Amino acid sequence: MIIGFLKEGTTDIAPIVPKNQSKLKAICEEIWIESGIAKGAFYADDTFAEAAIKSRADIISTADVIVQITPDITDEEYGQAKASAIFICQYAPFNDENIVKGLSANGVNAFSLDMIPRTSLAQSMDVLSSMASVAGYKAVLSALTMLPRYAPMMITAAGSIKPSKVLVIGAGVAGLQAIATARRNGAVVEAFDTRAAVREEVQSLGAKFVEVEGAKDDKDAGGYAVEQSDEYKQRQAALIQEKSKAADIVITTAQLRGRPAPKLVTEDTVNNMKPGSVIVDLAASTGGNCALSQNDKVIQHNGVTIIGDSNLPNKMPQDASTLYSNNILNFLKHIVKEGSIDLNSDDEILSKSLISKKA
Numbered sequence: 058m059i060i061g062f063l064k065e066g067t068t069d070i071a072p073i074v075p076k077n078q079s080k081l082k083a084i085c086e087e088i089w090i091e092s093g094i095a096k097g098a099f100y101a102d103d104t105f106a107e108a109a110i111k112s113r114a115d116i117i118s119t120a121d122v123i124v125q126i127t128p129d130i131t132d133e134e135y136g137q138a139k140a141s142a143i144f145i146c147q148y149a150p151f152n153d154e155n156i157v158k159g160l161s162a163n164g165v166n167a168f169s170l171d172m173i174p175r176t177s178l179a180q181s182m183d184v185l186s187s188m189a190s191v192a193g194y195k196a197v198l199s200a201l202t203m204l205p206r207y208a209p210m211m212i213t214a215a216g217s218i219k220p221s222k223v224l225v226i227g228a229g230v231a232g233l234q235a236i237a238t239a240r241r242n243g244a245v246v247e248a249f250d251t252r253a254a255v256r257e258e259v260q261s262l263g264a265k266f267v268e269v270e271g272a273k274d275d276k277d278a279g280g281y282a283v284e285q286s287d288e289y290k291q292r293q294a295a296l297i298q299e300k301s302k303a304a305d306i307v308i309t310t311a312q313l314r315g316r317p318a319p320k321l322v323t324e325d326t327v328n329n330m331k332p333g334s335v336i337v338d339l340a341a342s343t344g345g346n347c348a349l350s351q352n353d354k355v356i357q358h359n360g361v362t363i364i365g366d367s368n369l370p371n372k373m374p375q376d377a378s379t380l381y382s383n384n385i386l387n388f389l390k391h392i393v394k395e396g397s398i399d400l401n402s403d404d405e406i407l408s409k410s411l412i413s414k415k416a
């Protein structure tokens with residue numbers, strides 16, 4: 058089996074890092090990489106001693122498994138691959154139903170890494186969690202660099218300074234990492250989520266869990282949050298407004314898979330925030346949790362800085378690549394059995410992430 062890794066223009070995150078070559082070699086005969094595959098993560102081609110450098114065209118036409126971060130492969134290129142070739146990327150089919158239709162029409166065998174179920178067994182393969190964790194960490198650091206204040210309490214000869222207050226909205230993977238990072242920097246942290254199940258995790262990280270009573274049950278939604286009633290949303294908006302007024306930093310991470318992000322921080326809320334405070338909106342790419350966020354832009358509104366950076370993992374490409382590459386390695390170790398992949402397997406991880414199969 059030849060496993061090929063393609064680079065792609067929109068990210069510095071690499072799907073393979075040097076330390077994983079020998080582990081990959083245990084499940085395949087050859088590793089093929091494009092030149093510059095991990096340049097953005099500061100790994101030169103000569104650090105990949107166990108891989109062969111090949112052209113993109115060679116990898117697409119010859120490799121048995123072709124891995125990329127997000128797909129930029131054209132229909133023509135899919136047509137040049139072997140009939141049995143298997144593509145592995147983050148296709149995000151929940152954002153556009155035409156993605157699966159297009160792949161199936163082209164007879165492409167494709168696994169989507171973002172469809173791996175959120176189960177305990179699959180945790181080590183979960184690229185969404187890995188990238189969310191990096192984003193949560195980087196969100197706090199980005200906010201702190203823009204904040205005109207200290208994060209921790211400071212007692213100095215010139216007087217003492219109160220610690221900054223951080224409000225984290227959405228305590229999933231990104232939110233929990235943001236809480237931990239803000240706490241490590243000495244800030245006082247409050248966090249809010251519609252899923253009351255995260256209360257203990259929030260508290261164990263040293264933050265206060267803020268709750269709005271009456272959230273809709275999400276236990277059948279695969280762990281993802283569900284849309285809430287209008288009445289709940291009004292009570293939630295009032296509470297977020299109250300907490301945001303007192304906060305120096307607001308980090309929003311609330312996403313609804315396959316749907317626009319809920320608008321949780323209104324223009325009125327921003328107008329009521331302290332000048333100098335900072336909002337980081339991790340949901341900016343799906344419309345934003347803040348009504349004023351602009352995707353991939355940093356803007357100022359009435360003295361409040363709003364960071365709408367939806368690709369924060371790209372700003373920490375080396376460790377993001379290590380985690381991503383580990384996830385891919387663990388996924389391949391799970392699905393490759395004795396040198397081949399059984400696309401008809403009823404294994405849960407394999408069948409749920411296989412979004413298109415050649416008829």
Ligand code: NAD
Binds near residue numbers: 189280314
């Ligand atoms: P996500 O990115 O889908 O959403 C982030 C957080 O925002 C979630 O906690 C969600 O409840 C919250 N949220 C959504 N709408 C909200 C609203 N209106 N107000 C406040 N908060 C709101 O979440 P995620 O980090 O991808 O995690 C999704 C689920 O998957 C969670 O249950 C998580 O525990 C679970 N998970 C499981 C595994 C695993 O076991 N392999 C790995 C990662 C995540």
